Amino acid sequence: MNQESNQSSIADGSTKRSIQFDDNPPPKHRQLHHPTLIHSNDTVLCTACKNAFSKDAVKADDFRRRRRNQHHESSEDLAEAVEKGCYFCRRFARHSADPGISTALNEDLILHPRPDPVRLFFASSEQHTGRAWREDDLDDLVCFNLLKRSPDDGSPARLSPRMDSQETFGTMIKWLNDCVRNHPECRVFYSHSTWLPSRLIDVGDPGSSSWKIITTEVHKTPPNYRGYLTLSHRWGSSPFVQLTSDTLPGFQNYTAIDNLPKTFRDAIALAHHFKIRHIWIDSLCILQDSPLDWKRESSRMDDVYSNSTCNIIAAHSEGPDGGLFRVRDPSVLESFVVCSERTGIPSGEYTVWDRTSILNDYNRAPLYKRGWVFQERLLPKRSLHFGKDQVFWKCRRCLACESLPDGIPVAPDNDVVEREKGVIRIRRMRPQEEKDSPEDNETFATVWEHLVEEHSGCSLTYEKDKLAALNGMTGIFSNASLSRYISGIWNTHIARQICWSLDPAAEKKPRPAHPAPSWSWASVQGKVSLRPS
Template sequence: LQSETSSSTTLDLAFHWYQSCNTSHRLCNRMRSQKKSWMPSRLLDISSESENQWKLVVVSADNITPAPYFTLSYRWGSNQSLMLRRSTLCDFRRGQQISRLPQTFQDAVVIARRFSVRYLWIDALCIMQDCREDWEREIPAMQHIYSNSVCNLAASASENPNGGLFRTRDTTAIVPGVVAAPSAASTDKNHHIFDDSYWNRQISNGPLHRRGWVFQERLLSSRVLYFGKSQIFWECFTELKCEGFPQGILEHHSVKNLNPLWDLQESGQQEGQESDKMPIHLLRLWNNLVRDYSNCALTRADDKLPAFVGIANLFGEVTGDVYLAGMWRSSLLEQLNWWVDQPRCRISTTYRAPSWSWASLDGPIRPHHQAARTQFLVSITAVTTDHSSHDLAGTVSLHLRGSLTINTQLEQPLQAILYPDSLEIKLDASRPFYFLPLQTASYELLSDAASDHGDLDFHMEVSCLLLEAVLCAVPPIYRRVGHCVIDDEDDISMLGLCVVEDRLASVMSNSDIILI
């Protein structure tokens, strides 16, 4: 190992990983093989006659033939000055000095040329930053921009574009320690000593990967070459490597596991052709992605859905399902059952998603994983969508039928685990709100008293949405303000529900409501 990550030794190793994946990993080539001829609308051409220049090409106008290109993931920082604007378009088309680029962009040019890749896609230079119409055309294409890139370069250790990709490092801190087996041992194998948290410290928890936009860039790219603060890392759909473990990182698994999607895609069938519901393994994958994404930060709160649209488009293409404000039409009831994971969640001050969607909140959320035995206590009678503004932020309303109980009419306080959607919401007697029982989860538990006989105790919990009235209309209109879980039978009965064997029956009449 050399003391610089820009050394020939390091870059040769990276190129070896890239070539090996490109030639032998069927899974990693699967996404690109779907649209090999697809190209972004604009690219940076970095192989001009003058090695000191780059220029912006418009793929359709310049008749650019399909060719490999790299993408770049980086943090914008607060002083991103070099951008594609209406005023800079002509200058970029004529050509610019590479030395005027931020250091991270310059280093990306070095890597691309080293790998004999002529084109580079960087969002700040390929999307018109002062043109809303151009932004709305380009953002839905993120799925294809990253999935068709031959490799994504990630500036994992830099806080802004001036931080660069390369680092000086202490090589002794990278090489894993080796402990030789004692001469009297039963095995002669050596043992490696390594820090099993270094991947999370340098990559997953690093400055770059806290950024919301990077979540889908990492997931959609077949290959990612990370430039950390002490070494480079490689992640593809098949392998996870670094300089310390160039043959594969021990005890680590890539988060880029989209196998349920690939399996469905390879079968050539859309799930809607066989079932009305998204299969449980796909829904679990989606929920896990939503949970992880909700922990990321966005500079602009209204980017919540656009920064996830590439992943949504991929799911939609493979499943044939209908996407509604962060959820899927075939499994809306299941996906309504989520709660905030930390009290720091905030409700968006401007509309970007309906209150029943996780996308309406800024902060971590946790979707409910379906129990083996469950019962839905509401039904969806209609879904209305208004896309008059933009298809990423169209307003969606749910027409539901279920039983409502207002908190101010309860005989006594409920014993429930309450999850207000924000700390700004006070769920107490001073504020009227409604319980809408949504779903049950049933479990069979082996009690201490019955363990000698192998008997099972029956346990049930009920998840409820907490709503507040918005408009007295017919049907009335409500907004979600929280979530709660109730597991005491007496408390469950206070909501007009009674246990009949292992199911719940309502003793109250159901109401039609609209949830916005």
């Protein structure tokens, strides 16, 4: 492979090392003129991907008509580009339906510009893949965003091979401190700063090797209290340590952290880095053999998660032993800088990032398919999402990740965003003396119906928990209206919410062992719709 490395001047007078090119075009592919591409480290582009910056941009309307530029002509060409380290092709291979790229099929390259940002889509070609591809559906496309850079932008973030590195901890601490100090919108609605869960886990000061359960009714505000963290995790199928009537006495004395599952140990390590001494974990803070305690504590989920300093989400762990921190290949995660002068795109420097990988990691984590976690994603004011490839930060102001630590400049998922906005609107509402306003009434009903539809598509170990797993949400709605809640339906909207329907595609299953009334959507298993089609 012929490579060249040049020094290119940039606006501030400094220099960045030039991007390295593969100057040997793949078979049957002709060399085209390409613009200057620059980067702060050694990044490779194959000829096919360089050509994407050499042609006129495709307008959005033309994109809808599937006007395309040719990418690799064969799976062998793609495999060769991946082997040589092409930035785009390596990332495309990660999205291939086949785990190995030896069977990767022909792909087309589309450039779809918008004023901000410009997008590159790698779109599957029907005649080669046999997969259905709709012009109005971008879910199956591999998309890269080009973000216009300002003179003040620094170099793209460099990632450590390990998610438990000091660099990653430093990034998380910076996110948290910045939010606490500078985001007033992340403090609104959370005025009960003195509220405490019934039990908390005391993990000691940084460096401590033991933990214990404390009862806040006894201790009131604990010594050295600086808030508490919460943990969202998947229970899995293997037995693990839990709080019961038998284990409670022993857990009230200091116990070795090493005896806890890995996800719990990792969460405690994070608490130590944050210098937060207390954490709430459902399996260790609710008596698992006491229906009375479980019922009381599950009704407080709104307060538990809303008042936490930050929620830790073990998004890609299959169970308590999966852990938070992963080893990764930074080279397939980091963004790079490109300078383009092609028609249809404003000339200048752009940061290129892998939109598809980043947003899939955030939106499609296995944990988010779980019914109990549905509300845990919506209730906290701040969350750290430990994904497959990197850590994400989410607060009321921004969504960020390690590779884009200053913020991801696109919506993570329309449904997720709309759910979060809806919950914020409900939090702002207050019951009127006689009846709610028509506008508030409609907002109240619509937001609830959206939540129910999404929640009903999630899975639960015990279907009888379907309503209990929404207790946190019902608490917020109860504080916002005079309406009365009955088995998943609000009495002021009963005429519309009783007309639910089961998704025809839902697997036919028997009713739960302890179902809600037959007129409630919670009486069936599967995704439901509360809105007329």
